[in-house]
Amino acid sequence: MAEFTLTGLRVVHQVAVTGSFTRAAERLGYTQSAVSRQVAAMETAAGAPLFDRGGRGVALTPAGQVLVRRATEILADLSATELELAGLRDRLAGRLSIGAYPTAAMALVPRAMAEVTSGHPGLSVILEEAATPALLRRLRAGRLDVAVIGVGHGLPHYDLRELRQTTVVHGDLLVAVSDRHRFAGHDSVTVPDLAHERWIAGDGAAGEPQFGAWPTLPDPHIAHTARAWSTRLGLVAAGLGVTVIPALALPALPAGVRAVAVADGQWTGRACVAVTRPRPPAQAQAMVTALRNQATAFPAAGTSADRLAPAGTPGQHGV
Secondary structure: OOOOOHHHHHHHHHHHHHOOHHHHHHHHOOOHHHHHHHHHHHHHHHOOOOEEEEOOEEEEOHHHHHHHHHHHHHHHHHHHHHHHHHHHHOOOOEEEEEEEOHHHHHOHHHHHHHHHHHHOOOEEEEEEEOOHHHHHHHHHOOOOOEEEEEEEOOOOOOOOOOOEEEEEEEEOEEEEEEOOOOOOOOOEEEOHHHOOOEEEEEOOOOOOOOOOOOOOOOOOEEEEEEOOHHHHHHHHHOOOOEEEEEHHHHHHOOOOEEEEEEEOOOOOOEEEEEEEOOOOOHHHHHHHHHHHHHHOOOOOOOOOHHHOOOOOOOOOOOO
């Protein structure tokens, strides 16, 4: 008695998806005669024709509709089983906790998480978002495996003794403006150009570093403060002021906002750094590698955001 087989179900599924024996054969790497034989065997097992053959391709019969629906479920279950078994064999299984400051959590860290979990399906990655001082406390307390922090010009000198540090990317600061702002079409501006701007600054808990006005600008006019990046950029899009934004956040700029570079010889820059305990587990090392891999795809400092498609909703809180 003829029986259903996984090979036969895959072939029937591909014929149904492509609407053609020829295209199904091309996708599967089979000859057309091999596809025909598999379909014939499945029709024998089903006890009914699965396809109506016509001049414009093939169409499913009622029996074919039933079999293809079940085949789709079976093949999906099989794929999930293969992933689960791969996770059992993978030494990078278990749980990994990563913490990041908000602008790193906008795009860089999620992309690194996707890279790690796609390569290691048995690894569960948990993301926490917080300001740098809180991240370092959690890392030292064993609540995080990796902390992604910002260091450099204008930021506190954090205590990183006995921690392993890996520079992920050297990032610049830019100024975010409305797409109707007079700077919106500029590649760069100077610090004196910024002197009369209304600034939107970050607002957070005591001890959380925040972006204010441009770091070397004397006596800036702070027009608004807001805790969430989404609120700050919403104010910018409405034309109510401008704000400082790291280059790392460029892929997450919303519609109506452009980023402009600032020519400033006094600005020495900042870096995004991945911090772990002195002997990080393999899971943490894999995450650090993924962060560096993903950083290479980010726009260079000074890239105008009008060359980027709007994406996502930015995160919350401080630097």
